[in-house]
Amino acid sequence: MLAFILRRLIQAVIVMVTVAFISFMLFQYVGDPVVFLLGQDATPEQIRELRSELGLDKPFFIQFGHFLMNAVQGEFGLSLRQGAKVSRLIAERFPATLELALVAATLALVIGVPMGVYAALKRGTFSSQVFMTLSLLGVSLPTFLIGIMLILVFSVTLGWFPSFGRGEVVQLGWWSTGLLTAKGWHHITLPAITLAIFQLTLIMRLVRAEMLEVLRTDYIKFARARGLTNRAIHFGHALKNTLVPVLTITGLQLGGLIAFAIITETVFQWPGMGLLFIQAVTFADIPVMAAYLCLIALIFVVINLIVDLLYFAVDPRLRVGKAGGH
Numbered sequence: 632m633l634a635f636i637l638r639r640l641i642q643a644v645i646v647m648v649t650v651a652f653i654s655f656m657l658f659q660y661v662g663d664p665v666v667f668l669l670g671q672d673a674t675p676e677q678i679r680e681l682r683s684e685l686g687l688d689k690p691f692f693i694q695f696g697h698f699l700m701n702a703v704q705g706e707f708g709l710s711l712r713q714g715a716k717v718s719r720l721i722a723e724r725f726p727a728t729l730e731l732a733l734v735a736a737t738l739a740l741v742i743g744v745p746m747g748v749y750a751a752l753k754r755g756t757f758s759s760q761v762f763m764t765l766s767l768l769g770v771s772l773p774t775f776l777i778g779i780m781l782i783l784v785f786s787v788t789l790g791w792f793p794s795f796g797r798g799e800v801v802q803l804g805w806w807s808t809g810l811l812t813a814k815g816w817h818h819i820t821l822p823a824i825t826l827a828i829f830q831l832t833l834i835m836r837l838v839r840a841e842m843l844e845v846l847r848t849d850y851i852k853f854a855r856a857r858g859l860t861n862r863a864i865h866f867g868h869a870l871k872n873t874l875v876p877v878l879t880i881t882g883l884q885l886g887g888l889i890a891f892a893i894i895t896e897t898v899f900q901w902p903g904m905g906l907l908f909i910q911a912v913t914f915a916d917i918p919v920m921a922a923y924l925c926l927i928a929l930i931f932v933v934i935n936l937i938v939d940l941l942y943f944a945v946d947p948r949l950r951v952g953k954a955g956g957h
Contacts, residue, residue, distance in 0.1 A: 635939070636936075647928060651925055677801060701751025707922040710919050718922070728903030730809065730810055731888075734819055735823045736827070736881070736888055739830035739881075742827075742835075743831040744877070746838075747839040748870060749839060750762045762835065769829060769832030770832050770833065777828055778825040778894075778899060782821065782899075792901065794903070799820070800815060834880065838877055841877065842869060851869060880888060884890060889927065893906075895909060925950070
């Protein structure tokens with residue numbers, strides 16, 4: 632287990648250095664930050680002085696070394712659009728995005744797994760066909776269209792939910808949360824459903840396919856021959872083995888929810904990192920874009936490591952294989 636974790640950590644470091652290099656290249660080829668900071672009317676003397684202060688007059692690899700050291704400490708300089716530290720902007724927006732992603736992922740799991748199990752056990756029934764049809768719609772419809780439709784129905788027509796904003800939040804130190812207030816839950820409902828629908832249908836179809844595959848295996852037939860009840864076979868044996876690939880998809884999808892909540896946050900004007908990134912792209916705010924890339928890469932690396940470790944808890948065959956040296 633220790634050797635496995637060390638290998639994963641080394642791979643994580645390589646991935647993060649690569650992403651940091653790509654982020655650093657943004658500074659080199661997407662505009663001159665000195666011109667963005669000083670404006671077009673700056674004199675050559677002012678430009679040279681600021682370039683020297685920022686270390687932009689040094690060789691490429693020295694600049695990259697400084698950038699890497701600052702990135703390790705969570706520092707990415709100043710936002711070219713807002714003039715504030717990028718680390719502070721990310722810290723202010725990250726809680727909103729993380730809460731939205733966690734609520735969406737919880738909805739997708741709590742609803743998607745039971746629907747997938749039901750569709751597998753009741754294969755061929757009318758209700759199972761309805762679930763599969765709904766899952767096709769969920770996979771096919773784009774996220775922005777789902778969000779607009781929900782706003783039209785539940786905000787404009789019925790007036791049940793607000794169409795934008797985060798609502799009332801509570802400060803817990805530097806962390807802000809809307810999950811401790813009624814208005815916070817009221818505001819997060821539609822964005823979370825919008826973000827969860829695609830993941831929910833994906834999980835449902837994956838669980839159904841894996842469940843059907845597991846139910847055909849020999850050890851399930853042997854369990855039936857031993858006289859075990861259907862409940863014990865379906866939920867004690869089949870479902871547990873079905874969850875192994877589901878863990879992978881769920882882990883990666885959680886990272887995807889955080890990384891690609893951009894569309895949902897834009898539709899609902901949710902004050903998270905996705906909306907901040909869209910604004911940064913619009914104004915070519917390179918430090919914010921670089922920080923966003925590095926943070927998303929770190930989230931994916933951490934989630935992948937956690938998922939790999941969960942494999943050992945869910946699938947005993949992996950532990951036996953490692954113990955036996957196979």
